[in-house]
Amino acid sequence: MIKTELISKAELPTKYGDFFIYAFKENDKEHVALVKGETRNKQVNVRIHSKCVTGDSLGSLRCDCGEQLNASMDYMGKNGGILIYLDQEGRGIGLLNKIRAYALQDRGFDTVESNEMLGFDQDARDYSAVLEILNLLGIRNVRLFTNNPEKVEFLRKNGIKVIRVPLTVKPNRHNAFYLETKKLKTGHLF
Ligand SMILES: [Zn+2]
Numbered sequence: 001m002i003k004t005e006l007i008s009k010a011e012l013p014t015k016y017g018d019f020f021i022y023a024f025k026e027n028d029k030e031h032v033a034l035v036k037g038e039t040r041n042k043q044v045n046v047r048i049h050s051k052c053v054t055g056d057s058l059g060s061l062r063c064d065c066g067e068q069l070n071a072s073m074d075y076m077g078k079n080g081g082i083l084i085y086l087d088q089e090g091r092g093i094g095l096l097n098k099i100r101a102y103a104l105q106d107r108g109f110d111t112v113e114s115n116e117m118l119g120f121d122q123d124a125r126d127y128s129a130v131l132e133i134l135n136l137l138g139i140r141n142v143r144l145f146t147n148n149p150e151k152v153e154f155l156r157k158n159g160i161k162v163i164r165v166p167l168t169v170k171p172n173r174h175n176a177f178y179l180e181t182k183k184l185k186t187g188h189l190f
Contacts, residue, residue, distance in 0.1 A: 003026070003132070004024050004025070004026040004031070004129045004132035004133060004136075005024065005025055005026075006022060006023070006024055006136050007023045007024060007025050008022075008023045009021070009022045009023070010023075012034060014034075014073065014077070016070075016073040016074050016076070016077030016078075017036060017076075017077030017078065018036070019034040019035060019036050019076075019077070020034070020035045020036075021033070021034055021035075022035060022133075022136075022137070024129065024132075024133055024136075026087075026129045026132075029086075029087040029088070029129070030087050031084065031085065031086050031087050031129055031133065032084075032085045033082050033083065033084045033085065033133055033137070034073070034076065034082065034083040034085065035082045035137070036076050036077060036080045036081060036082070037080030037081070038080075039082060039137045039138060039139050040137070040138035040139075041138060041140075042139075042141070043141045043142065043143060043161075043163075044080075044081055044082060044139050044141070044142055044143070045075065045076060045079060045080060045081025045082070045142070045143045045145065045165075046081060046082055046083075046084065046134075046139070046142040046143065046144050046145065047068075047072035047075075047076070047081070047082075047083045047084070047144075047145040047146070047167075048084045048086065048127065048130055048144070048146065048151055049065070049068065049069055049072065049083060049084065049085050049086065050065075050086045050088045050089070050091065050092070050125055051085060051086060051087055051088060051089045052065035052066070052089065052090070053089060053095055054095075054098070055069075056069050061172050061174040061175055062102065062105075062174055062175060062178065063175055063178055064169045064171075064175055064178070064179060067169040067170075068167055068169055069083075071167065071169060072145055072167070075145070081143075082137065082139070084130055084133055086125075086127075086129065086130070088124075088125050088126065091115070091122075091123050091124055091125050092120075092123070092124030092125040092126065093115065093118070093120045093124055097118060097120065100118055101114040101115055101118060102114075104117055104118070110177070110181040110185070111178055111181050111182070111185075112181060112185045122185070127151065127154050130154075130155070131155075131158050131160075134155075134160060139160075140159070140160060140161060141160070141161040142155065142160060142161065142162055142163070143163045143165050144162050144163070144164055144165065145165045145166075145167045146164060146165075146166075146167060147166060147167055147182075147188045147189045148187075148188055148189075149164075149187055149188075149189060150187070152164050166189065
């Protein structure tokens with residue numbers, strides 16, 4: 001049975017403000033949540049972010065992850081809220097497979113086609129840890145920053161009250177095609 005447990009909590013000052021970082025373990029995965037302000041029995045700003053080493057840490061322009069992460073942390077730092085950072089790289093297929101998918105995209109395939117050519121579902125992400133993390137933090141009512149209707153549906157289906165807040169970042173010449181595919185093939189709202 002999948003179980004997410006809280007391992008530790010510490011202060012984390014950042015350039016976006018002072019947060020607490022909560023560390024969770026779910027089998028072999030290590031998730032974290034950055035928390036600013038009170039969460040218990042309140043409506044809380046929430047962003048669910050899946051790890052993307054290239055976008056989050058290396059400044060890649062192939063996707064919009066880095067910009068979404070920065071925009072979310074900036075907002076939570078100013079207004080309070082939590083950023084759940086899930087240990088599922090490359091939409092759940094891992095870093096090395098993501099780079100293999102990039103190589104196919106360099107040959108002209110889109111993100112959905114290239115994942116399928118490698119034998120993966122177009123999106124292998126799993127959000128069950130999110131429910132346990134929200135539960136551990138006492139959160140039942142969220143303003144969810146997302147363009148992904150599946151995340152909204154998933155939380156609502158599991159008893160969380162959700163108001164969706166759109167998250168907009170500017171396309172650049174490297175990720176315009178990626179964003180268009182996201183919209184056309186995965187039902188993302190922009
Ligand atoms: Zn990314």
